[in-house]
Amino acid sequence: MIGIVDYGMGNLRSVANAFLKMDIKAEITDKPGDIDSYDRLVLPGVGAFGKCLENLKDNGLYEVTVDFIKSGKPFLGICVGMQLLFEKSYEYGEYNGMGIFPGAVKKFEIKKEGEYKIPHMGWNSLVLKKRHPLIEDIRDGEYMYFVHSYYAPVCDFSVATAEYAGVEFSALVVRENVAATQFHPEKSQQAGLKILKNFGEWKC
Template identity: 50%
Template sequence: MIAIIDYGMGNLRSVHKAFEAVGAEACVTRDPQVIADAPSVVLPGVGAFKDCMANLDEYGLIDPVHKAIRSGKPFLGICLGLQLLFEQSVEFGTVPGLGVLPGKVIRFEFDDGSDFKVPHMGWNTVNIKKESPLFDDVDPHPYFYFVHSYYVQPDNPDTVVTTTEYGREFVSGIEHENIHAFQFHPEKSQKTGLKLLEKFARLN
């Protein structure tokens, strides 16, 4: 049973249905015991960084997230679920994150008149930078679906598993030990996204 963390924000139904589509049993929960017992955990995310951190705190989910990661079980962060893993975001001032990984979250900034609009929205190519169990038999430049105005800047370049070009090269995916986290939405990325979720579900 994959535990999809429910903190009152995020694309929960779509993520749940995507796992069901690949034959993986999953549940949406904010019960710390269910999260602790689950063999795999997913942290989705849609919305503002500050609000998400506030909701995680309100529902008592910060400690269960840390414990899930420390346990070594497969952990997947999606979109804001990637960003929340870092130390801080500059969205609406400096806001502390979960601090699991060193680094920060910054906003896309382009000159006036640029062809690159914010948010970055739609399909884009992902460049696979190193071997990963989630990308072991896919095209080296697959397409995934993005919707975001901010992106992560990890302090440790060894964690970077994918990058994407949007006015500049930015980090679109990281892997560190049992953590797999991506800026794009695999649940919205059709066959390629479902394949990634299926591989995650089989990690345990």
């Protein structure tokens, strides 16, 4: 069973329904005591980094999520749920993240007015950097759906990247049992559903 962490900052029902379409059992929970019982865990996120972090901690879900990551069981962060896994964010201040992945989350800088818009919203193509079970049957150049104003840097754990406003950023990162996507797989049609299916079958 896959658990989807409910801390008031995620597109939870869409994620749960996407797993259901792949015949994968998943349920939403806001109970810290439930977290350890799941085989896999998903941390979605919509909104500002600092508020997501605050809500996780206020609802008693931060430490149990970190403990789940340390357990070695498969874990997936989505959008801000991915950014929380990096060392730091500069979104409306400076915040420390979980530090699973190296680097700081920063805002896209638009150098020429009208050239790009923030947030980066819509379809963008992936550049596959290395092979991994999570991108099985995903082709280089595959389009995924993004909604974000801040981005995570490319690092040694970047499996796929994308580019916007002249910046290459991490679109999919994996380190041992921890994976995360900047794009929304639940909104990315068949390609996104395939990544969720791959996560449901991932033996890390």
